[in-house]
Amino acid sequence: MAFVDIQNVALRYKPQGSDEGTLAVEHLDLSVERGEFVAVVGPSGCGKSSLMKLATGLNFPTDGRVTVAGNDVSGPVAIAGMAFQNPVMLPWRLTRDNVLLPLEVVEPHRRSFRSNKKAYQEKAEKLLASVGLEGAGSKFPWQLSGGMQQRASLCRALIHEPELLMLDEPFGALDAFTREELWCVIRDLHASKGFTTILVTHDLREAVFLADRVYVMSARPGKIIVDRHVPLERPRPIEVTYEKEFSDIVQELRGHIADARQ
Amino acid sequence: MTATVERSWASRLDWVKLAPWLCTAGLFIFWEIAVWIFDVPYYILPSPTRIAHAAWEFGPGLWRNSLQTLWTTLAGFGLAIVFGLALGLFIGWDKRIYAGLYPLMIGFNSIPKVAVVPILVLWFGAGWVPAVLTAFLISFFPIVVNVATGLATIEPEMEDVLRALGAKKMDIMTKVGIPRSLPYFFGSLKVAITLAFIGSVLSETIAANSGVGHMMLTAQANFEVPLVFACLIALAIEGIGMYALMAWVEMRMTGWAHRSGFNR
Ligand SMILES: Nc1ncnc2c1ncn2[C@@H]1O[C@H](COP(=O)(O)OP(=O)(O)OP(=O)(O)O)[C@@H](O)[C@H]1O
Ligand SMILES: [Mg+2]
Numbered sequence: 001m002a003f004v005d006i007q008n009v010a011l012r013y014k015p016q017g018s019d020e021g022t023l024a025v026e027h028l029d030l031s032v033e034r035g036e037f038v039a040v041v042g043p044s045g046c047g048k049s050s051l052m053k054l055a056t057g058l059n060f061p062t063d064g065r066v067t068v069a070g071n072d073v074s075g076p077v078a079i080a081g082m083a084f085q086n087p088v089m090l091p092w093r094l095t096r097d098n099v100l101l102p103l104e105v106v107e108p109h110r111r112s113f114r115s116n117k118k119a120y121q122e123k124a125e126k127l128l129a130s131v132g133l134e135g136a137g138s139k140f141p142w143q144l145s146g147g148m149q150q151r152a153s154l155c156r157a158l159i160h161e162p163e164l165l166m167l168d169e170p171f172g173a174l175d176a177f178t179r180e181e182l183w184c185v186i187r188d189l190h191a192s193k194g195f196t197t198i199l200v201t202h203d204l205r206e207a208v209f210l211a212d213r214v215y216v217m218s219a220r221p222g223k224i225i226v227d228r229h230v231p232l233e234r235p236r237p238i239e240v241t242y243e244k245e246f247s248d249i250v251q252e253l254r255g256h257i258a259d260a261r262q
Numbered sequence: 263m264t265a266t267v268e269r270s271w272a273s274r275l276d277w278v279k280l281a282p283w284l285c286t287a288g289l290f291i292f293w294e295i296a297v298w299i300f301d302v303p304y305y306i307l308p309s310p311t312r313i314a315h316a317a318w319e320f321g322p323g324l325w326r327n328s329l330q331t332l333w334t335t336l337a338g339f340g341l342a343i344v345f346g347l348a349l350g351l352f353i354g355w356d357k358r359i360y361a362g363l364y365p366l367m368i369g370f371n372s373i374p375k376v377a378v379v380p381i382l383v384l385w386f387g388a389g390w391v392p393a394v395l396t397a398f399l400i401s402f403f404p405i406v407v408n409v410a411t412g413l414a415t416i417e418p419e420m421e422d423v424l425r426a427l428g429a430k431k432m433d434i435m436t437k438v439g440i441p442r443s444l445p446y447f448f449g450s451l452k453v454a455i456t457l458a459f460i461g462s463v464l465s466e467t468i469a470a471n472s473g474v475g476h477m478m479l480t481a482q483a484n485f486e487v488p489l490v491f492a493c494l495i496a497l498a499i500e501g502i503g504m505y506a507l508m509a510w511v512e513m514r515m516t517g518w519a520h521r522s523g524f525n526r
Contacts, residue, residue: 056426078428088419092441104437106427160427 001070002031003196004055004164009064010221011050024050026221028064032213034163037190037197039207041253042217043261048200051222052166055198056080068164078106080164081157081195085172087149089141096137099124099155106160127155131185147178151185158189165190167199171206180238183209191235204250204257208232209241214249216256226256308488313495316488323477328496331462331474334390335504338397339458346402346454347447350409354439355431360414371403375461379468388469393462400461401454408450412443448512455504463497474500 009028014021025047032038040048053059054066057077066073068080081102089098103109103120113120125137131151133144141149150170157165167186171179187210190197201207207214208230216226230249232240240246290310296302297309304312317324353363375396382392416438424434466475474493481489 053422056422058422058426076426076428078426080426082423082426084419084422086417086419088417088423090420090438090441101437102423102427105424105429105433156423 001067003034003036003069004030004032004198005065005067006030006051006054007065009054009061009066011047011054011059012062023221025054025223027223030215030224032196032198034196035194036213037199037211039199039201039211039214040217041201041204041207041214041257042222043219043257044202046217046220046260047222048217049168051217052082052168052198052200055164056082056166077164078160079162080166081160081162082166082168083150083153083157083170085169087141087146087153089149089152091140091142093141094137095133095139095141095144095152096121096124096128098141099128099137099152099159101156102160109160124155124159127159128152130189131155132181147174147182150174150178150182154182154185154189158193158195161193161195163195165195165197167197167201169200169202172202179203179206184238186210187236204253205241205246208246208249208253209236209238214253216253216260218260219262225260226253228253228256305485305487308491312488313491316486317492317495320489320492324474324492324496327472327474327477327493328500330390330472331459331466331497332500334393334462334466334473335397335455335459335500337394338462339401339455341394341398342402342405342454342458343451345398346405346450347409349402350406350443350447351413351435351440353406354410354413354443355435357414360410364410367403367406375400376464376468379465382465383469389471390473392468393465393470393473393475396465397458397461400464401458404450404453404457405447408446409443412446413439416442445512445516448508448515451508452505452512455508456501459497459501459504 006028010026011024011028012021013024028047028051030038030040030051040051042048050059054061055068055073055077057068057073057075060066060073068077089095090101093101100113100120104113109120121137128134128137128151131154133148133151133155136144136148136152141152144152150173154170157167171182174182183206186197186199189195190210197210199207199210211230214226214228214230215224216228217223218225228249232246232249294310297307302309308316353360353367378399379392379396382395386392386395413435416434420438421434424437429437462473463475466473467479470476474497478490478493481487481493
């Protein structure tokens, strides 16, 4: 069985006490192998964020079945880390303490957090350094630029060494240069740590550059309409984005999205 | 030559710091002169010097009653903090509690508190108890609303990040909700202390046998108009002092929330 397995899932957002409501996704089938990097693209409002919530156990399917690491998802999936378009750092905590926040919550770290605080802080600084944020740990998040905050938010998603990384348009609010820098950061983290990744994005170049497989979703209610393998060889240098093979795949996906929006 | 010397002298003064003192002094001078020019009788509007004289004459009584009012206000305010925080946390805990209790709170708050004082007197008799309770009732509302709002407006992404890690409601509240609502809470204290002060004086003027409000009422009955004004000014000074104290507490406790530099 695949690491993340979503079978024929439907999700309906019901307002309290009524059966009507928005059908966000329907007949959704998707599977992600262990260690695989998957990108999900699709028109706005098609249920991509809903898909993330289903896979992390924040929402439960109205119909169908979701399993992660072989277990039915019946509650929050603590082996997942998440980062969003909005980095949402807590302004009263130092960046380092923001990164450490998951460890104060998730088992088994929360038990040993107080006694091992020094070791954890070093771990956080190391992780921050690995995304190019040496020394930023002792600054407040609001003293960092948007791109730096997004890097810190990535660190927060990774600090508890999750097996599954969920990224919901993490670079949507950044400029093109910063974005490409962060692509490389993610690429290298994925290569070195080998976590399974699901990336939701609007940027087809981002999807093709990072992912092993790109899923295209239809308009709401969302389902997968295209499953495109990306055969580009790893490790991928950023120059690959100027090659013909790369732009052909992007063009092809663009066509599918245009169809999906009809 | 003299011009440059003068400019450097003027620019060395901190005009922003001086401004409140200059304005206050200006007001009193203007008042004094106006009373003098238009020859206003003292029982309509006494001049500041006359008020100062009355304050001196009745100094000990004024002092004692000011302390009484201060005590009443702080007692009511203290109750408001305790209950306001507790109720604010309770209401902000859950969207359903928030939805259910909010209209009730609004309704309660829109009752004019003057109308409540007679009931309190009926229950507890005239004296300091109704004054403390009025101060409490009038000042706990902004605390509740601010704390509850701080809790109810947690970013959903933050909640998702923590919930996905298996965080309980309690974790989210202690790690995010409560620290987040602290600036709202401390911000509300400034408003609350002013309201508590209004509440205690209000109750003192209706039914009490001590406090500045009571003293004012007695002075008015005896036609001691300068003393009435002296009481008013004593109230103003106390009000400013308490407000300043709370503003200082707010700055000290929630420096991070003032990071924009907009207020500096
Ligand atoms: N909490 C909610 N309550 C009710 N409806 C919701 C809720 N969250 C999402 N929806 C609805 O479900 C549908 C899918 O939403 P979702 O956020 O998953 O889309 P998305 O693909 O992430 O969109 P975007 O690309 O704009 O981020 C939308 O129509 C949205 O209005
Ligand atoms: Mg979304």
